[in-house]
Amino acid sequence: MGRDNVYITNIPLEEALKTYLEALPSPVGTQIIDADEALHRTTAKAVFAKRSSPNDHCAAMDGIAVVAEKTHGANERNPLKLKLHDDFEYVNTGNLMPRGKDAVIMIEDIAPLDDDQVEIIEAAYAWQHIRQVGEDIISGEMILPSRHKIRPLDLGALLSGGADKIEVLNKLKVGILPTGNEIVQSMEALEKGKILDTNSSVIKGLLLELGCEPTVYTPAIDDPVILTAAIKKGIEENDFLMTIAGSSAGSKDFTVNIIEELGDVIVHGVAIKPGKPTILGKMDGKGIVGLPGYPVSAFFAFEKFVKPLIESWYGLPHAHHQVKAKLTQRIISSVKNEELIRVTVGQVEDQWIVTPLSRGAGVTMSLVRADGILTVPRLFEGIESGEWVTVELMKALEDIEQRLVIIGSHDLLIDIIADEMPISSTHVGSFGGLMAMKKKECHIAPIHLIDETTGIYNISSVRKMFPEGDMSLIQGVKRLQGLMVKKGNPKGIKKFEDLTTEGVVFVNRQRGAGTRQLLDFELKKRDIDPENIEGYHRELTTHMAVAVAVLSEGTDVGLGIYAAAETMGLDFIPIGYETYDFLVSNKVLEEPRIKNFIKVLKSEGFRHKLELIGGYTYKDAGSILQIGAQDD
């Protein structure tokens, strides 16, 4: 398994982008199209009106057109008679003003005497109720500047100003070439060991939003000859080409060599993470970018290089939607690279807070869940919890503002709630939820913490953490916990004692999780040494993750809720019901978000869905249990 030692550089992002922009001329041409077809296109030049609007003086009201001067002196005591054709003409709104007339009297202000005579009791002033030539648009006036993205409203002004043909920027033709032997493009072809090409769909969508014309090519396998042919074709048929995967310097990463051979590699390797193994190249005078294959890396390489490149070619400003917010967790970062951290953002008690999401380069859900990106610059070792940071937003601030922030223990019912109202949820276990609540970083903390002496859930833990009181538990559900094992229970696991059996592999929840606490409580009660349980130190963060692990080869058992076992088709050995509640500060109990949350808990729809899953009781769900100060 020989490996070429291709050198990957570590050029700072700004420098790499600048170098690349300078090396590539804009390939964007222009074309003339009908204004009617111009929605969301970008003007190539300023558009000037070819005609005025209105183009003639028009009546602005229904009524009669008169010569203002001839109406002077009319008043209640001296009504003035006017004769059709001699003194006035009838006009409707929008009609051309009859020749010589310079005012309109509203229909409501005239008294018809007979078929061709009317009487008025008030004089008209010159230009009254007339839309003068050019009132809206004056011929020669600029309607739209250049490099303006045309909105629906602009269409009306373009047409009114006689600019029915306009010069717009061409849509950039961009090729997307996925590469790799294991890549397939349909679910049907997705055998074991194959990987579905999800990157192309994402990149295609991003290109469409930028106003490009993307083409996705059939994946090219890792063969230099085939890849070379595919790249040549992609360059030939487009203004710009992206390859996906194979952009690094491994044994099967041919892209960089091919570009080197047929054109120029301008940058290979950028100091960002994720996204480091990006290639910025040039071939036949056109741009070719090699995106990394991991979905998150591909996305960031696109956002940080391709998007600014295209925006610059189109002459469009790079929009910065930012918010300043408080970081809730410490971030450790590499000094060598600029790190791009996906984060959620929430507003709790008038404070904007930021919570980092998974940093795995393969975790596409972290991109779906992300509200924004926090950049930790190069030469920084990280950012401390509690510091104020600037986040570049991926969602509208107005939408984020309306969301309920939930941090704490995970349960499947969170998904049900998320379908009913906008929430942002982070799973850090019950104890993590208590901590987040203490630091005012969430509205709601779902918890299930057993008091080892009384066996009562949650209340004593809350009292300990919030001795001053002022807290409430919104009652949630009782849920069935138990041991999850493979269908048919091949290892014959019946009780906690069986976890230490030779050949039984367990999978655990993370420290701070209520379920972990429950396990440790039960083990202690039975005097079982955790070190005798194989897999005790493998920690996963949700019930579903444990269930999936149990389902897969090499793992036999985990502790979790019935709902997770049922959903994944596992067998289940019940231990008992535990109480899963929602901690909330009394201060926010009257907030619309909280009220809405309670309404959902009490709703028939929610309860029906719990029953469909099974393993829950919900008699008191949504009731408020006030937790007073410790002395109460």
Place this chain on the structure above:
Amino acid sequence: MGRDNVYITNIPLEEALKTYLEALPSPVGTQIIDADEALHRTTAKAVFAKRSSPNDHCAAMDGIAVVAEKTHGANERNPLKLKLHDDFEYVNTGNLMPRGKDAVIMIEDIAPLDDDQVEIIEAAYAWQHIRQVGEDIISGEMILPSRHKIRPLDLGALLSGGADKIEVLNKLKVGILPTGNEIVQSMEALEKGKILDTNSSVIKGLLLELGCEPTVYTPAIDDPVILTAAIKKGIEENDFLMTIAGSSAGSKDFTVNIIEELGDVIVHGVAIKPGKPTILGKMDGKGIVGLPGYPVSAFFAFEKFVKPLIESWYGLPHAHHQVKAKLTQRIISSVKNEELIRVTVGQVEDQWIVTPLSRGAGVTMSLVRADGILTVPRLFEGIESGEWVTVELMKALEDIEQRLVIIGSHDLLIDIIADEMPISSTHVGSFGGLMAMKKKECHIAPIHLIDETTGIYNISSVRKMFPEGDMSLIQGVKRLQGLMVKKGNPKGIKKFEDLTTEGVVFVNRQRGAGTRQLLDFELKKRDIDPENIEGYHRELTTHMAVAVAVLSEGTDVGLGIYAAAETMGLDFIPIGYETYDFLVSNKVLEEPRIKNFIKVLKSEGFRHKLELIGGYTYKDAGSILQIGAQDD
């Protein structure tokens, strides 16, 4: 000319909308489509993952797959030899983990001994460098909630989670039926007295942005039989129909009677301005809305009724992008109606300011220029200047923030600048500009004010208004002023004295304009009584508006700049050059926006464009002239 006395109500907006929403069931169905085609569609139901991602344990690094337990004890002093197939297998990133192996050692951390032996000097821990099943997405997990508009990023997660088919909301089919004898749909058909149908293009664009499938029909003439047929067809072929124009209660407004006859008129007449004569009706169980014909009224009726209706049917939140800002001009409003005022918004010295635009219902450019809408509620007589108001934004706040705010005298060169950098300009004359600057409502005030004693421009006016100094003039241009007359000068106008000639009709600029001041200065010098000039009291607000007026019938002469006369093909009798400068506060001189402005004034491109128009000199354009305190 008989008129039906159809009664138009004056129902408050909220009430009208609520009544209408209750009367109409949602016509939106659902369909199942490929996830790949789902960009910008809206989920009908929550989407749950059908498979985990990854679906098997995979290598997260290039290297060798081992059994962690068997590597324990390896260190620098005790290297461990591993044998291919017996102890390890080679893996690349993304490969399935070989059966039984539970850790990956990175390729960089192994030393190959021969073709089938390697040496390691560090033990592996279990699950090291492995992407576990479900690391990204767990089967059964919710990927997207219902009523979620799908972004490019979401596509990746949908595909990764095996949700390659998803249920989305149908695109609502909406018909647009323009009406009126005078309406034509192409520039070619636009004879005198005809009106181009610009509304349909705007409404169609707005519907596309809302995710509908709009159809624009051929305009129906004002004939009850033809209109009835067109409405029936439109209702039959769509989920929802809008008619444009003919929605009021005039002699040719048949729409309301037709709806009354074939269905139900639920509301006719709403207490908003513009937009009052709106019809909200129902026919064959489907919605039919009659929009007013004036472009601005049609837009507001759409925004206030049709958009909320469609958003409600789609179950999408109504996004509120708002800003609080200080009103710069008093607004007088009707007590009877909610008034929707188009406004520009700007940021000057850390303060957000709002300036009302034209309120004419036919002024489509006011919609193009508008940054937002200020609503003056019913029962309010208006809002005083200086009050803080909430504006619903039509543009991104980030874009507005970057704009240079220019208030003052108008010149064509403002358009040239607007094409080079983002600006917002309001034309209120030189004196209005001074006032705006005094109140800190603009960055730049273009002025040309002559000192009647010295004949020197601008400096003394600035000193008078800003006795404390701290101001500068960014020098602009010298521009040629003169009398604009029709081509060939049919009335033989040569000098100011000719303005009083019987049969000569003049058109004036508004009070406060520098050009008006110049006129009054010249008239006074010559002892001409303005009251002897016909048209002296007809005021227009820009040079171009005056030029267009002179071009049209009934007006002979106006005072203005050479550039306007030249652009409109008028003859021009020069009076002399005047100085047109840009007043600015020293405080903001170093701001990027101001620096950019100066750069444009000094640029070759700008100067070249001035020369193309003619009538300008620009030797000192862009130089700074400090205006000290009065005693300096």
